Amino acid sequence: MGLLSLLRKLRPNPDKEARILLLGLDNAGKTTILKQLASEDITTVTPTAGFNIKSVAADGFKLNVWDIGGQWKIRPYWKNYFANTDVLIYVIDCTDRTRLSEAGSELFEMLLDNRLKQVPLLVFANKQDLPEAMSASEVAEAMGLVRLEERSWEIKACTAVDGTGLKEGMDWVCKNMKK
């Protein structure tokens, strides 16, 4: 990929290309989702101490998906990546009830940024395969997503490890893209 292609992927592309930002707390499953989208092996996913980028084709669009590490100490750097975002995807670990409010406050704080104004938001309620997982509607309610005004948003249940629900989510992404 190299530094040059980072520059290329940074700019809004006039063609059918979109910049998708994949954020969420650590261990939410962002990298697994990214690898599933790119049909890559997910057995060796380790915590992301930086970012991963993959280009995924969907509905005639080339989606450049940026998966940004979610560890606490690097969350302040999320805004490095805000510019020119077409869709924001926020991933929630539905089994992590204790950190749901933390996930919510990180999200709402981030949405205040001007560069994310009117950027459509997709929330992936991940890890639905696990028995103690909250449902998508529970998560939406707990996080207060209804408070989001003037922004198209959606929450989709998914299971990143087997890919369930990802397709539906990406269909929504393509339909609601900013451009």
Added chain:
Amino acid sequence: MRANKIFLRYYPPGLALNYRAADNTDRLRHFDLLDLDVKTNVDALADSILLHELQTHDSISTSSASSSNLNSNVLDKPVIGGEVGLSATVTASSSQDTFSALKQAINKLQRKLLEPVKKKFYLHKRHVSHILPLTNVCFDRGGERCLTGSYDRTCHVINTNTAEVEHVLTGHDNVVFSVGFNTPRWSVSYGFWNNAILFSTFYSDKVVTGSFDATAKVWSAASGQCLCTLYGHNAELVAAEFHPLHTYGLATASLDGTARVYDVETAQELQQLSHHSAEVIAAHYNRDGQLLLTGSFDRTAAIWDTRSNSCSHQLRSHSAQLSNCVWNFSGSLIATGSLDNTACIWDVRRLDQPLHLISTHSDEVLDVSFDAAGKLLATCSSDCTARVWQVSGAMEELSVMAGHCDEVSKVCFSPSGCMLLTASADNTARLWLTESGMCSQVLAGHEAEVFSCAYSYAGDTIITASKDNTCKFWR
């Protein structure tokens, strides 16, 4: 003719003679020996310098070098230790002494060109204090310090020996992408007392960082203090370079489609170069700083005359975005690399079409780099290879470096030109023998792709910087 002192510059080979001219004034004369190689006849070269060059120059020159401020781009190293300076007391056989000292000096330059083909590099230190991926890196001229830019919005000034951080340059609001030192300066003055020559050494004293926050900042290299912030761009700033001769000039390139020239002393923008119709991703001064070369995603490179603030030429031939563009040392040639899978070499005297088209890469050309003397050009590509081209005389492919298993995104020569260093997305950097294309070494150990790499000026240290948040020093 009697030389008082001979100054050497190893890469590219060159020397400067301090001598007492016929009219009894002290003069300093520079010689680029860009064509010097191991086969050069030293006697003949020394002869031609002393007899022809110097005397011809003498007769036409009227300026007396009573004081001179020397720049390392022109002159690198006063020869201290292993000094080739001459005793000023010798008078009778002085011209003979000058001749032999000059030969000795040229011999030394020749030996330097042979280094270091056999040397193997080992991991010396690992620098782990960045918390996000690194971007670009560079050494200072002495190789004692280096700069690392990072997604964590800082630039670290690192001591190369200990890998310890001397300064953390904080203040940017986004990724630090471009880093650079100013040109070190040697100041030479001629004392009135006994005509002794005093020279003092200065290191690079300033650092420039260019950031995605659309600003550049200039820092004191000694204290790590921010000296000024250069505003004006309205998108990511991806290249910043000090003027080669005076430290107050600085050029920047930005994804906003412009290049700009700033005055560092006043932090004012002097020029806005806005001829490109898309992102500008490279900006390089030529040797004397009068011209600025910019490369753009608009498929062209442009040459700007910084004295008149105008675009003097636009280099059109590529059919896709440029990936880089560079001058050779003397400024007679320009190389451009493009995502159209080709690279072009341009003769600055004739810019309406490329002098030579390099089209043997089967995928995007990601970087181009001349060797120190400007006789060789290296290209690297997404096709996983790097290639070296002879650019003096017949343009021909000298070697192909095949072995990386992912795209090769950065390429640079060792100072002597004997070795080629490549950085790849396969998590390794590799060293190659320039002539044969044989892989000399794989610098492995990074856990993610290697974004950038650099050779120290002495050729004894290599830095590789990676997306894995670390950089490694190899010796």
